Amino acid sequence: MGSVFELIDLRSFSNLWFWIALAVVWSTTSHWVLGVPFDxxxxxxxxxxxxxxxxxxxxxxxxxxxxxxxxxxxxxxxxFGFFILSSLGILxxxxxxxxxxxxxxxxxxxxxxxxQSLSTARLIRAQEIEGEDLCRQLSRHxxxxxxxxxxxxxxxxxxxxxxxxxxxxxxx
Numbered sequence: 001m002g003s004v005f006e007l008i009d010l011r012s013f014s015n016l017w018f019w020i021a022l023a024v025v026w027s028t029t030s031h032w033v034l035g036v037p038f039d040x041x042x043x044x045x046x047x048x049x050x051x052x053x054x055x056x057x058x059x060x061x062x063x064x065x066x067x068x069x070x071x072x073x074x075x076x077x078x079x080f081g082f083f084i085l086s087s088l089g090i091l092x093x094x095x096x097x098x099x100x101x102x103x104x105x106x107x108x109x110x111x112x113x114x115x116q117s118l119s120t121a122r123l124i125r126a127q128e129i130e131g132e133d134l135c136r137q138l139s140r141h142x143x144x145x146x147x148x149x150x151x152x153x154x155x156x157x158x159x160x161x162x163x164x165x166x167x168x169x170x171x172x
Contacts, residue, residue: 011098011167012098012099012101012102012160013098013101013102013159013160013161013163013164014164014167018102019160021106022106022153022156023153025106025110026149026152026153029110029113029145029149030142030145030146030149033138033141033142033145034059034062034063034066034117034120034121034124034138034141035058035062035065035066036055036058036059036062036138038138038142040054040055040058041055041135041138041139043055044135045132045135052131055134055135056130056131056134059124059134059138062121063121063124063125064125066117066118066121067118067121067122067125070118081111081114084107085104085107085108085111088100088103088104088107088108089104089108092104098163101159101163102156102160105152105155105156105159106152106156109148109149109151109152112148113145113148116141116144116145116148117141120137120138120141123137124137
């Protein structure tokens with residue numbers, strides 16, 4: 001059994017793959033705004049009519065899908081999400097499981113992105129936002145996703161450096 005744990009390093013903050021995964025998660029999250037690639041927003045602003053229609057259709061489809069999921073099983077998903085985050089938080093910061101800390105530091109800020117996406121989808125549907133106003137709303141949403149991502153990466157890197165220095169001091 002010891003050989004399995006030798007192959008799989010659960011010390012996340014000293015593992016290059018964790019940092020690559022963190023970068024991929026946040027770059028992908030900031031590129032896909034409400035399930036729509038952000039280059040569609042740029043293309044709609046530049047190319048006009050057909051590109052704008054395509055963008056509006058994609059946003060409408062993804063917003064309706066997100067709002068349908070939240071209305072049918074939103075409370076269950078919210079409860080399950082809180083359970084997972086609470087479990088990870090306890091494992092991470094009470095029992096000091098480094099792998100749980102790493103997952104928590106990705107999942108917790110992503111929960112805010114999910115809530116923001118739901119809020120933006122509701123706003124778009126309620127106000128029936130279209131055209132250039134839709135592009136502005138998606139850009140505003142992306143900006144706040146990037147702010148959450150920057151704060152998350154900063155906090156994660158500070159915590160990771162602390163963990164690496166702390167473990168290095170204990171073993172040295």
